[in-house]
Amino acid sequence: MTGASVVVAGAGTSGLSAARYLVGQGADVVVADDRTDLGGWAVPVPVVAGMTEPPPGTDLIVTSPGWRPDTPLFLAAAVAGIPVIGDVELAWWAELAPDPALPVDLRTAPGDLREPARPARRPWLAVTGTNGKTTTIGMVEAILQAAGRHAVASGNIGLGVLDVVTAEPRHDVIAVELSSFQLHYAPTVRPSAGVVLNVAEDHLDWHGSMAAYAADKARALTGDVAVAVVDDANAAALLAAAPAGTRVGVTAGEPAAGQLGVRDGVLVDEAFGAGALLPAVEIRPVGAHNVTNALAAAAVTLAIGVSGAQVAAGLRAYQPGGHRNALVAEVEGVRYVDDSKATNPHAAFASLMAYGSVVWVAGGQLKGAAVDDLVAAVAGRLRGVVVIGVDRELIAAALRRHAPDVPRMVIAATDDGVMTTVVTAAARMAAPGDVVLLAPAAASLDMFSSYAARGNAFADAVAALPGTDRA
Template sequence: MTENPDWNGLRAVVAGLGLSGVSAARVLRDLGADVTVVDGGDGPALRAKAADLTGIAVRLGDGATLPEGTELIVTSPGWPPNSPLFVAAEQAGVPVWGDVELAWRLRRPHPATGEPAPWLAVTGTNGKTTTVQMLASILTAAGERTAAVGNVGVSVLDAVLAEEPYDVLAVELSSYQLHWAPSLRPHSAAVLNLAPDHLDWHGSMEAYAADKGRIYEGNKVACVYNLADPATEALVREADVEEGCRAIGFGLDAPSLSNFGVVDGLLVDRAFVEDRANNAAEIGSVSDVVPAAPHNIANALAAAALARAYGVDAKAVRDGLRAFRPDAHRIARVAEVDGVTYVDDSKATNTHAAAASLAAYEPVVWIAGGLAKGATFDELVAAAADRLRGAVLIGQDRELIREALLRHAPDVPVVEAAAGQTGAEAMADVVRTAASLAEPGDTVLLAPACASMDMFTNYGERGDLFAAAVLDLME
């Protein structure tokens, strides 16, 4: 497949009838390709989506067979590399792209520069969405036409094909998307952290890390990494970047040369300043970051590093951080009831995210459990044991967390709740149980360290029902 294929009449297959699949199918159709969408599922909802795809063939109930004559597959992010469709494609010599790869190849020159809008890209196990949204807020404060795109906000395909072009894009990329984006070459990129996640998809931690590391390939100005996570620096060292691209670290301590950090409550840049051996620039304060939990301050520093790599001035960094407010279900304070604070971090769907959340509070009544996705909990529980007032366990894989608590926090009271229940009824039981364990001054923290789909539609519903149950408790 050439860099710029002749789309007219190209026989393209789109794998998956989700949001990204529908978007890719329509884009390919409008380019003139002969498009077929395949999906292993079936049912009224999928059939309704299929009916809306005018001029596109849709094959439901069979996502494994490669249609005859296929010249390109564009896959939705969730399809794993060992899917039979992709095995057949490899045997037939058919390339497989993700929607990000397609978007990268369809970029258009900006009228003002003659070059496509640069991408400032972010990945990591946790914090991607918040960091990309912070970055977009900073770029907006600097007067740039921008958007948070990719795995958040605007579809990356919609962004690169927008009628009014963007100046620069803040792009969130998952490991899935990076796996299928071999041509991607961002202006600058950050890996926020690395912890075991989605190993059922990638097959191993090594493969997961390698896909995350793809974000650094071809970087032009800066590879931003986490000083507290040596695995992210290792990915920088392995990356093939453009001549002159710099490694820029961020952390919560006073910054050394070429890094970002914190000094006396101030956010400091010692990388993009003149005479950085002797000088540093104040780019904001810890109080500009909401909430000012340690991991969120780190997110802000990573966003600032990418913005400064792009050339944003210090005042715009500060103004952008002040203007930013995080999405729901990310360490969001719900209410205080009888002296106990209730915090919704339903977005903490893996152990790394839950660890960051638990580190921000004490003492804690911890609500945990759900679908573990192959994770283990010993390290998480051992680190948080001294902070725990009690634990309320829910969901399919609750026993894994109970066993870790028995090993590393045997004196912490553990109660199982919502057995056999789902939805609002389940969460009402969970909140009542947590309240019975809490004392004035405690925090009841929903940071499940697990996915939600065994009991709830998604993490958003889980968080919404938690907040509703807390408000019911107030009444």
């Protein structure tokens, strides 16, 4: 890329990673971002605010995943025939270079996005899905480390895949969590094994349609081995259409030949010859969806030669991240569970189905997703509901239609102390044996800085209840 003119769109974590790599390869880089003061950056590059057209002579645009395809800069690039890729695609190009110390030649690497796919120099394992990505890639990381492979989870989880690809000492395997945004801008990535966990309504404002969203998810299945949770109809359809030479289904039920599933309470592999792996009761976090997450992690790692015993050891060693079906406390026979990471209806459904009698704490930003099917499906499990957030009335209306007899409280307050009101109200609705479950089915940014902040506020409010024995 020596002398190539590259625009890096976005000055966040992935933008910094891309700019650092490109400058190191000899490219002339300019950053497009409304923030012109990048004092924290270690890369001395010019920053242009309000860029709507590529500068003359631009060869390539590398974008942060959040930038929409209809961004004026990208529309102008399309007219000019300038490729727009993401940092994951750039990492793939770097991975295809014959030697990691040699630069990628923009004229002979897949810069025109038309060259045939070439195998990477080491295995890539890709995990995507509307929900469960972070848990699954964490399980993949734990399995690889139990197998003695030098590997770390990267991508959408926070650690940039470009940094991992170029790291020294070299990683043996590239394990990457990929969002639909990242996949959209990664058209030539062909993982050794990739998995789609599920596909449900999410980010439709970004993709424009469910079909476009699913098509981007399907890019994870274009490598050697394609894996999908066939209990999810949309994921199963993507698997059936995948071009991969080997297609493997994952199910929470009895596995057929060529699948992974559960038999007599034990995770079983009938695709790669590993047989029985470990009892399902040992999987954490709890829930049938996390059993299939574990099976998906097993499938992609077995695909590159990890043994069944190493899979079992890794899954036993895996430590779940916070705010994912985490028991916060038990107070007077009522369990309080934080699943603030359930930021859409599909995730909330999986969480609610893990418990028999629930006081549900719901609400936030629905991002255009409908909740009627969710409410109708879980109505029989609800002892009560406390609703908050900017889209609270949409959830309340669905409750009136599909669970009219379930007690509910709609809280309009948005102040810092609102979670105390929420938890107090939920505690009054709950009886011994119930679970008070924070599974909002919505994003958090209308009231909190992140889903983690929302979960922390819930835990703090539970801790303030009389008689709390914090977990």
